[in-house]
Amino acid sequence: MMGSLVAVAFWVLAVAVMLVATAAAGDTTPWRRPRASTAALWLIVLVPSLVQLLVPAMLSGLRRDWPLILNGQLWRLVTSVVVQDGGVAGLLFNAFCLTLVLLGAQLYWSGIRIWTTFWAGAIVSNLVVGPDLQPTGAGSSMAAFVLGSAIAANALCARQRLRAAGWASVVVCCVAVMVVGRDYHAVACAVGLLAGLLPPYGPRPARR
Known part of the structure; x- marks a missing residue:
């Protein structure tokens, strides 16, 4: 039962982040053409994930593997984001979350803050969950949830x-x-x- 509620929370969180951003920015057209920085981040994550379907060995070569990270393969803290575990279903879910969060984020923050929050969040999350909670794994969901949660916290601070x-x-x-x-x-x-507690607070248009 709890596992099902957690799964629902994943989907709801992604949708809610989009709605946070659109409401804060006063924008009713979130499905506009993505900015170049948004599209670049989306492609950097999902193109390798699609290639992985044809080259399954990419998963073991790029995923978070804590013993190998401790052995010096630090790049896995980053590359684990661009491959997806969970098969096709995992890829589709992570693509859905990433798409909604990025479309919302571009209404709210600059490309620099989006990229910084996404990648720094991915690295920090991998460092925290790797030792004990989830030593082996891959996917963009943690990085997307970092970005989405940061926007939510920032919107609450903006009042x-x-x-x-x-x-x-x-x-x-x-x-x-x-x-x-x-x-x-x-x-x-x-x-x-x-x-998200880091200033400035509120969406970009409100700070111009």
Whole structure:
């Protein structure tokens, strides 16, 4: 039962992040053409993931593998993001989450902050979950959840639009479900919530 609730929380979190960003930015057209930096990040993550379907050995070569990381293969802290475990279903879920979070993020933050939060969050999350919680694994979900949770926390700090705060609270509730379910993605979300506390607060258009 708890596992099913955690799975639902994953999907709801991705949708809620999009709604946080659109409400905060006052933008009703989130499906506009992505910025170049958004498209580049999306392609960097998902193109290797598609190639992996044809070359399955990429997964073991690039995934987070804590004993190998301790042995000096530090690049796995980054490359684990661009391959996906869970087969086709895992790829489709992670692509869905990444797409929604990035489309929302580009309404809210600059490309520099999006890229920094995404990749730094991925590395920190891998460092935290790797030793004990999930020594072996791959996927973009933790990095996407870091970015999404950061936007939610930042929107709450901005104290701007009530609707944005409401959806940000939904994100926090999804994180709480992950914590209760003892799912390691809660670690990534916690990293994101802390990252979102860094100023400036509010979406880019509000700061111009």
